[in-house]
Amino acid sequence: MAPLGALAPTSLQGRLDRCAINTATLGFQQPIGATIDAVARAGFRGIGPWRRELEGEPVARVARHIRDAGLAVTGYCRSTYLPAGDAAARAAAIDDNRRAIDEAVALGAGCFVVVVGSLPAGSKDLGRARAEVADGVARLLEHACDVGVHLGLEPLHPMYAGDRACLNTLAQALDLADVLEPEPASAPMLGLVVDAYHVWWDPDVAAQIMRAGAQSRIFAYHVSDWRVPTRDLLNDRAMMGDGVIDLPALRGQVEAAGYRGPIEVEVFSASDWWRRPVAATLAACAERLQTVT
Amino acid sequence: MAPLGALAPTSLQGRLDRCAINTATLGFQQPIGATIDAVARAGFRGIGPWRRELEGEPVARVARHIRDAGLAVTGYCRSTYLPAGDAAARAAAIDDNRRAIDEAVALGAGCFVVVVGSLPAGSKDLGRARAEVADGVARLLEHACDVGVHLGLEPLHPMYAGDRACLNTLAQALDLADVLEPEPASAPMLGLVVDAYHVWWDPDVAAQIMRAGAQSRIFAYHVSDWRVPTRDLLNDRAMMGDGVIDLPALRGQVEAAGYRGPIEVEVFSASDWWRRPVAATLAACAERLQTVT
Numbered sequence: 001m002a003p004l005g006a007l008a009p010t011s012l013q014g015r016l017d018r019c020a021i022n023t024a025t026l027g028f029q030q031p032i033g034a035t036i037d038a039v040a041r042a043g044f045r046g047i048g049p050w051r052r053e054l055e056g057e058p059v060a061r062v063a064r065h066i067r068d069a070g071l072a073v074t075g076y077c078r079s080t081y082l083p084a085g086d087a088a089a090r091a092a093a094i095d096d097n098r099r100a101i102d103e104a105v106a107l108g109a110g111c112f113v114v115v116v117g118s119l120p121a122g123s124k125d126l127g128r129a130r131a132e133v134a135d136g137v138a139r140l141l142e143h144a145c146d147v148g149v150h151l152g153l154e155p156l157h158p159m160y161a162g163d164r165a166c167l168n169t170l171a172q173a174l175d176l177a178d179v180l181e182p183e184p185a186s187a188p189m190l191g192l193v194v195d196a197y198h199v200w201w202d203p204d205v206a207a208q209i210m211r212a213g214a215q216s217r218i219f220a221y222h223v224s225d226w227r228v229p230t231r232d233l234l235n236d237r238a239m240m241g242d243g244v245i246d247l248p249a250l251r252g253q254v255e256a257a258g259y260r261g262p263i264e265v266e267v268f269s270a271s272d273w274w275r276r277p278v279a280a281t282l283a284a285c286a287e288r289l290q291t292v293t
Numbered sequence: 294m295a296p297l298g299a300l301a302p303t304s305l306q307g308r309l310d311r312c313a314i315n316t317a318t319l320g321f322q323q324p325i326g327a328t329i330d331a332v333a334r335a336g337f338r339g340i341g342p343w344r345r346e347l348e349g350e351p352v353a354r355v356a357r358h359i360r361d362a363g364l365a366v367t368g369y370c371r372s373t374y375l376p377a378g379d380a381a382a383r384a385a386a387i388d389d390n391r392r393a394i395d396e397a398v399a400l401g402a403g404c405f406v407v408v409v410g411s412l413p414a415g416s417k418d419l420g421r422a423r424a425e426v427a428d429g430v431a432r433l434l435e436h437a438c439d440v441g442v443h444l445g446l447e448p449l450h451p452m453y454a455g456d457r458a459c460l461n462t463l464a465q466a467l468d469l470a471d472v473l474e475p476e477p478a479s480a481p482m483l484g485l486v487v488d489a490y491h492v493w494w495d496p497d498v499a500a501q502i503m504r505a506g507a508q509s510r511i512f513a514y515h516v517s518d519w520r521v522p523t524r525d526l527l528n529d530r531a532m533m534g535d536g537v538i539d540l541p542a543l544r545g546q547v548e549a550a551g552y553r554g555p556i557e558v559e560v561f562s563a564s565d566w567w568r569r570p571v572a573a574t575l576a577a578c579a580e581r582l583q584t585v586t
Binding site: 119123124125126130157158159161162163166168169171172200201202203226228229230233234243244245246 | 412416417418419423450451452454455456459461462464465493494495496519521522523526527536537538539
């Protein structure tokens with residue numbers, strides 16, 4: 001065990017300019033335009049939008065709205081799952097992800113968030129799913145490099161290994177990055193989205209964060225908290241401070257590894273925060289970021 | 294990824310003598326005496342009882358009942374959590390576990406199952422919890438060696454890291470065993486309970502099973518299955534074949550690592566199997582063990 005607690009994080013008091021809101025936190029209650037305005041009004045300077053919010057919207061117009069509101073786009077969420085059954089389905093997933101990467105370019109996103117997917121229906125072959133992920137990410141990386149977008153692999157908590165992501169630890173994601181982009185330049189195009197909720201339990205988390213930082217591969221850092229008890233695997237995250245993750249210690253580690261990017265709140269909370277008014281949730285995010293994160 | 298699928302397991306057809314039932318599978322619907330008889334009647338030759346079933350029962354009488362029924366006791370479930378707040382509470386947990394280890398002796402159990410616990414109420418210090426676990430297991434190991442009981446550390450799925458176990462991977466458990474019992478003799482007293490449900494997702498599972506087997510540290514092997522979607526973190530396991538774990542491949546790996554002990558069914562299933570008659574659940578266990586495990 002590395003002594004996480006020994007690395008003090010920087011203060012976020014009065015520094016909402018370093019903080020961002022992933023729009024999933026707000027439960028998709030409003031159209032993207034109203035969400036952009038609400039996030040900016042609450043004092044944040046970054047936003048992580050979801051692809052579903054842009055459906056039917058001209059990307060260029062949304063991009064301009066975000067810029068005009070004084071916000072930066074952190075990560076654009078998120079990829080279509082790469083293991084998808086037969087070759088035609090996998091090819092369709094690649095094509096769809098290429099279009100999403102092009103949208104990320106138009107948005108000027110800090111990275112395109114890659115949630116890799118896992119077992120297609122009827123399959124129990126995790127090894128095969130992982131091989132298809134490696135192949136799919138390799139193909140997306142080519143396109144991402146062509147158009148100049150960073151790909152952020154997000155390892156998900158192992159409780160999502162059956163359906164959402166067969167990439168489940170930082171070490172596994174970094175091993176994949178090492179294979180697909182060996183000896184990266186000072187600015188690698190393939191890196192990680194480190195999400196506290198997904199990685200906090202990992203006995204190897206401190207070492208792998210240092211490894212990722214040493215390669216400049218930390219592209220984003222997401223925060224929320226782990227409720228005890230957790231009542232739902234998908235949408236029962238807690239607001240920072242309401243769970244058991246030592247968030248200041250973890251952020252201290254990420255910063256000690258050299259990360260200087262935004263601290264992004266991503267709280268999936270169907271039974272609590274998604275039921276509250278958007279402004280109230282944003283106010284809570286602001287307060288908790290400055291006090292307990 | 295190691296090619297799990299390449300290692301074929303032995304056949305369990307007609308080999309219920311190699312199979313065991315963890316009594317949690319039956320939902321504690323009956324007193325232990327009736328459970329023992331039902332398990333034996335269904336053709337199994339092993340049983341993994343829980344401590345709660347022995348409360349108020351003379352251990353020697355239960356042990357005789359199990360022997361008379363022709364059953365062996367696999368693992369005795371389970372330890373009291375080791376991180377327990379202040380020093381007095383931790384000492385009380387050690388004392389309670391010593392008594393349980395003595396009961397395991399009386400039962401002739403193959404091992405005492407150690408679920409280590411995690412954060413005490415109010416704590417977010419996973420590093421401290423892990424240190425307290427190391428200290429507590431060291432003390433239990435002394436007593437276990439004195440009385441001749443094997444201690445089986447059971448790493449739990451990372452979704453239990455907040456409350457039930459801060460030991461979450463095979464590698465982490467083996468690292469602890471290496472520290473507490475270095476260079477074990479051919480018959481180490483500290484080893485692992487490998488539970489398919491807890492470890493199937495781990496990208497390192499094949500390598501760590503081989504490592505554990507090479508040290509003769511696999512003391513038990515539990516099976517159930519992972520439902521997609523999983524509706525509850527604690528009591529929504531599937532019967533073998535109803536989920537996404539490649540159980541034959543995993544058993545092939547465990548056997549290739551040298552494990553020759555019982556294959557033990559442990560299905561926590563509040564909304565499904567625990568509602569069925571005990572005999573029906575046991576018949577399903579027998580059928581699935583012989584066909585899809």
